[in-house]
Amino acid sequence: MNVIETHNLYKYYGIKKVLDDLNLEVPEGVIFGYLGPNGAGKTTTIRILLNLAKPTKGSVLVLGENISKSRKYLRRIGYLPDVPNFYNYFTAKEYLEVLSEIIGVDKKRVEEVLEIVGLKNEKKRIGAFSRGMKQRLGIAQALLPDPKLLILDEPTSSLDPQGRKEILDLILSLRGEKTVFFSTHILSDVERVCDRVGILREGRLLLNDTLDNIKKKLSRRIVKLKVDDPLRMMERVKKEDFVEEVLIKNQNSLIIKVKDLQRAGKKIPEIIVQENLSIMHFEVSEPTLEDIFFEVIS
Numbered sequence: 001m002n003v004i005e006t007h008n009l010y011k012y013y014g015i016k017k018v019l020d021d022l023n024l025e026v027p028e029g030v031i032f033g034y035l036g037p038n039g040a041g042k043t044t045t046i047r048i049l050l051n052l053a054k055p056t057k058g059s060v061l062v063l064g065e066n067i068s069k070s071r072k073y074l075r076r077i078g079y080l081p082d083v084p085n086f087y088n089y090f091t092a093k094e095y096l097e098v099l100s101e102i103i104g105v106d107k108k109r110v111e112e113v114l115e116i117v118g119l120k121n122e123k124k125r126i127g128a129f130s131r132g133m134k135q136r137l138g139i140a141q142a143l144l145p146d147p148k149l150l151i152l153d154e155p156t157s158s159l160d161p162q163g164r165k166e167i168l169d170l171i172l173s174l175r176g177e178k179t180v181f182f183s184t185h186i187l188s189d190v191e192r193v194c195d196r197v198g199i200l201r202e203g204r205l206l207l208n209d210t211l212d213n214i215k216k217k218l219s220r221r222i223v224k225l226k227v228d229d230p231l232r233m234m235e236r237v238k239k240e241d242f243v244e245e246v247l248i249k250n251q252n253s254l255i256i257k258v259k260d261l262q263r264a265g266k267k268i269p270e271i272i273v274q275e276n277l278s279i280m281h282f283e284v285s286e287p288t289l290e291d292i293f294f295e296v297i298s
């Protein structure tokens with residue numbers, strides 16, 4: 001069963017098309033990474049899923065309900081906004097207890113969620129929390145109604161590496177129990193925790209598949225090369241018949257997709273010598289999600 005389905009979904013703000021024929025499918029139980037550069041339409045999608053914005057055209061099913069007909073499904077969703085706000089003078093426990101009363105959840109659940117997010121013995125007021133602790137508290141509040149689906153909007157983007165690791169470990173610990181849909185532009189986070197990935201650009205879904213399938217589909221051999229004159233190397237190497245495509249990444253790295261790895265291994269060093277270039281790095285690899293992302297969105 002799909003927990004989220006959008007059918008030919010469009011969203012316009014004035015004349016600006018923000019979502020363009022979006023057909024998204026998120027199966028039950030997966031950790032789904034919704035990836036896209038700034039302005040791609042990730043938050044807009046989430047706002048529509050939460051009934052905070054109306055689609056211009058198309059239909060949306062969440063947890064089997066057509067969201068234009070009923071809002072009951074919202075009770076089975078936990079949501080962490082990109083910038084969560086808390087009452088700073090409460091402790092985590094006090095805050096969640098107040099919330100549990102408002103939404104009508106048994107107070108026992110507060111202890112459970114504090115345990116899940118590792119804040120059970122935390123006595124400090126929220127105002128003294130690190131950003132990572134605040135995000136964990138945000139996930140705790142999202143988990144409070146024991147939702148089937150957790151929607152997290154950029155949960156790691158403002159965190160340091162330690163905070164990011166804590167949140168990603170927490171997301172991983174929910175695997176199998178909840179469906180987690182999270183938006184991000186951090187590729188390594190997706191690669192670490194997600195089963196499925198949707199890549200969005202300018203409101204269009206360019207890929208929506210398991211990470212394994214995406215890698216298999218796009219799994220041509222890649223040579224990563226760093227030389228002192230990447231432009232010259234690119235001009236030279238793209239004429240070779242064993243080369244399918246050459247890209248320059250981060251100014252000085254070449255990504256060479258090759259049809260014949262053996263010939264590439266022989267010819268590339270020859271070209272480097274002929275062109276009198278200095279080599280800083282040479283590596284043959286399968287594409288990472290980052291390579292795929294740049295290929296797909298470029």
Ligand SMILES: Nc1ncnc2c1ncn2[C@@H]1O[C@H](COP(=O)(O)OP(=O)(O)OP(=O)(O)O)[C@@H](O)[C@H]1O
Pocket residue numbers: 013018036037038039040041042043044045185
């Ligand atoms: N209420 C609004 N009115 C007009 N334009 C909007 C509105 N909300 C979003 N947009 C525009 O829609 C586009 C998509 O925005 P959205 O916030 O969904 O992208 P995003 O992928 O979440 O980006 P980011 O990673 O920067 O948060 C942007 O060009 C944005 O300026």
